[in-house]
Amino acid sequence: MDFIEHDLKSLLTVMPSPFLQSETKTLMLQLLSAVGHCHSNWILHRDLKTSNLLMNNRGTIKVADFGLARRYGDPVGVGGMTQLVVTLWYRAPEILLGASTYSTAVDMWSVGCIFAELLLKEPLFQAKGEIELLSMIFKLLGPPTHSSWPEYSSLPLAKTLTLPSPQPHQFRTKFQYMTTAGIDLLMSLLTYDPERRITAEEALQHPYFTESPLPKHPDLFGSFPSAAAGEKPRRKPFESPSAPVRAADYKLVMDFDIPQ
Template sequence: MLTLREKYYDFDQISSKVFKCRRDDQFFTMKIVSILNEENQANNGVPYWIIREISILKELDHINIVRLIDVMTDGPDLFLVFEYLDNEFQADFLKNPKMFMYPQMKKEFLYQILNTVAYLHARKILLRDLRPENILVNVRTQVLKIALFGAARTFEAPLEAYSSSVGCLSYRSPEVLFQFGCEKYSTPNDVWAVGCIFGEMLLHRPLFSGPSDVELLDEIFTLLGTPTEETWPGVTSICGTCALMGPPQQPKDLAKEFPMLNPDGLDLLSKMLCLCPNYRISAEDAVKHPYFKGV
């Protein structure tokens, strides 16, 4: 079996743990992951998130997902070899000033994100941590790639209880913030995150940015209204007396909040940001929404 240095060469450091390397005439990106903990001990072996990330990525083959090529071990370190994305692929795609040059580009990128999420859900995979920092974009070719699957996991239907402390706070869905239904959440959680990213594309700032669960929920309810039995069946029986609910608020008019959106766009956004996870649009249906006509 070939060693790391025999298989890959011409190492060029990109960041502290990321290298560009070569094999034959192809370039790759190599990410070094240590399995040691803070005390420099491998108490529990390979961390669970690495096992999940690698195992899930090994099964995926999609143009909008960064492809894992190889995994090598050397002592306490793991070397993950990914397809090489050139300098034109910018991380944290919403911070790229060129991102907002063309309105059609936003629609194009949103379509690609939803298409990828639908692909993952059809393979029983929840992303759980979809945010702009994990999305790489090549503005010239208009190709988008989703990276970092550390929080992803497969799910069984009906879903079990999974950890509720997943994902970046700003992109967490109300059901996760509520820990609604005993930490059970499903595919709509990822669709909510896409809705937040869509809003951020349009406003050039995070749609919700509360520093805590309570403040974030308050921001959500300020825009979308406080949930009721009509809008979210069962919400009052679980969270009726809950301090998280706050005083009742009416939903704002999304057409005024997002004047740049046409009626189809407003319809899609409102369906992705539906408070009730049962009524939220699925990624599969969102991809077929009239908003994407002509994409």
């Protein structure tokens, strides 16, 4: 197997500041492309999280750890589709509420949590248990309603919960520096109703990726010392000056960094 220098979780922990917007867009495009490829081949990953996204020093990420993956559409065995999937902080609300069947939408919820983590430089829902996680989700999205999630009341664990009083979502408060398009994409990923949650193919066409700043070419990403390879930080750790632009690179800069 290829040696990959980093995983995104460890990298975010040691970086002094979050990825630039142009870099976040590049990483998200790669992730959505990979997840879309899995889904088009009937594969649910079921454990997408930053520690399962490997990144090399050339700005390329790879989805790893398919230990919980399964073919979507295979006959459901005895006991149905297990709820013991997806690391807690990235687990979709339908799984938390005991849905006996679920779809590719559970991976897309995880992608939304990863998107938020890239923006915040820390996990979005750092809960200690399932009830606390649901409380955090209700606080950010506002509690589910019949219009936002018609199937909510039919889920096995829905009747065991007392919903908080209705309140508006808190996306704009939590992500103050995001553009309207960026907030829309994040809300489309973190949508209660799995039937309305955006798909990977739809997300790849979202206007967020065509507004300024445009996605940065992976070759222009800075490099970081690899803890996995035993590399030591520089005197000013993880600070990469902007790469000098050669004449041969000018077309890349025009294509990816300057609004058309």
